[in-house]
Amino acid sequence: MATSPVRSNRPKTRGAVFDLIRAARSISRVELAASSGLTPPTISGLVRDLMIEGLVVEAGRGVSTGGKPPTLLQLNPSARYSVGVQLERNTCVIVVIDLAGHRVARTSFRGTAQMPPEHALPFLAAQVNAILDAVAVDRGKVLGVGLVSYGPQDRHAGLLLSPQPTGEWLDYPVAPRLAEILGMPVLLDNDAAAAAIGEYWLGTVDPCSAYGCIYMATGIGGGVVVAGEVYRGSSSNSVEIGHISIDVHGDECSCGNRGCLENYAGPAAVVRQALTGPGLAEQLALDPAGTDFLHDFARIAAAANAGHPQARPLIEQSARYLGCAAVTITSLFDLDLIVLAGPSFTVAGSIYQTLIQQEVDRRTFARRAHPVRVVPSVSGPDAAAIGGAVLVLQSELTAGRTRAQDGAAPGVAEVTQSI
Structure with missing residues (x-):
């Protein structure tokens, strides 16, 4: 017997319908x-x-157009978490x-830069378990x-391909190891790409938009989203705007450029x-011997906001350089929106937004x-973390799969391949 085209492609179609409900809200x-474009019986x-799995619920009646008022559908927020x-x-x-x-819960703490990965990952796992216990999820x-960090990375293997912050992290299987400790799937991704897709999921951009994200924490990264999909390139190490050359005679960077x-x-x-x-x-009160650049940078940014005659030009110069990067990715990808995300935009974001625009x-x-348009992220300094969680939801649900369908919790490789 021939297989129905819709039924043979049911998981993908189901994911598309789920995403339409998510995007519409109601x-x-x-x-x-x-x-x-699907038939009413298929819908x-x-x-x-989706309702049997508890993902979607009926939520009252819509406005009648002449007949019986239609029943509205919405996501059931408490059905799943990430x-x-x-x-x-x-x-x-x-x-x-x-x-x-x-966002149901949040915590933050000093980074694990000085810990070797075999100590850092159990510590991270303990923090994840603690926050889930605290909100009784x-x-x-x-x-x-969704574990998000700087690049370069091998997303599918769950490896960091950088000796940052120390050589012990190079080629270390961070995602598989964290998944093993936690007993749940872990997806590794780039922080800027995660921040970019978070804007789409939260409904703050036109679903058909082509937009970019400039993400600035300790470093600078970028992401591009077209019609709800992150532009990945050949190895998911794309749009690394922090490592485009603005001076061919400049100092050598740790990246090799x-x-x-x-x-x-x-x-x-x-x-x-x-x-x-x-x-x-x-x-x-800057620390000449310090390594917490985010803390000292925030002091400079605050002084710039207050009009400090030495601090203000430093922030403005940084913003002009970032404006150059924004022009580059906008011209390469023909974007209509640039989102500024990450903790380093928190204090002096208005200066950056104005000058980049x-x-x-x-x-x-x-x-x-x-x-x-150049706009601030709706997720502020937590854009990457929220985006990482969003990538898990997108991977599992808009791909048309759930744990109930698979029969078991997927491993890291299965999660990353479903995007």
Whole structure:
């Protein structure tokens, strides 16, 4: 007997219908059929499946267009949860979000940069378990953990391909090891890519938009999303704007390139510049021997906001450099939106937003064809952690799979391949 095309592709179709409900927040079966191009009986069957699994619920009646008012459908936020872990050099953030992307819990603590991975990962696992216990989330409803960090990475194997912060982390299987300790799936991804897709899931961008994200924590990264999908490139190490060269004769970077943007505009660069300014380090209580660049950078940013005559030019120069990077990715990908995300935009975000917007307006190649807006992330400093949790939801649910369907919790390889 021939297989029905819709039935043979049912998991993918089911995922698409789920994503339409998620994006709409509230939608009727009739509207789902019109938006998806599927027949009403197919929509009814798929919605029934989603309701049986508890993912979707009926939520009252819509406005009548002449007949019986339609029944509206919404996600059931408490049906599933995921965890996002941002692994930074100086800081770690853990969030728990529900199916709708709402943050249920958050914790942060000093980074694990000085710990070897065999000590850091059990510590991280203990923090994840503690936050889940604190909010009494049923482990059976937790789809997994999105572990996000800097690159380069081998996402599918769950490896960091960088000797940062120490050589012990190079090629260490961070995702498989953390999954083993926690007993749940762990997905490794780039922090900037995670921050970018988080904006889509939370409904703050047009679902059809092509937009970019500039992510700044200790370093600088980038991500591009087109119609709800992260641009991955050949190895998921794409849009590394912190390592585009802005000076071919510049100093060699640890990445192997010369004159990298991060070494001119990143928080560490700004702190180094501030330390050479006459009297500025003393005025702002900067630590010349310190390694917590985010802390000292926040002091400089606060002084810049207050109009400090030495601090303000440093932040403005950083913003102009980032404006150059924004022009580059906007021209390469023909973007219509740039989102600024990450903890380093928290204090002086308005300065960065204003100056990057000016550079984009003045220099973008397609500026006469369409405008490009520069906006702050809705997730603020937690954008990467929230995005990591979102990537788990997206991987599991819009791919049309759940643990109930698979019969077992997937391992790290299965999770990463389903995106």
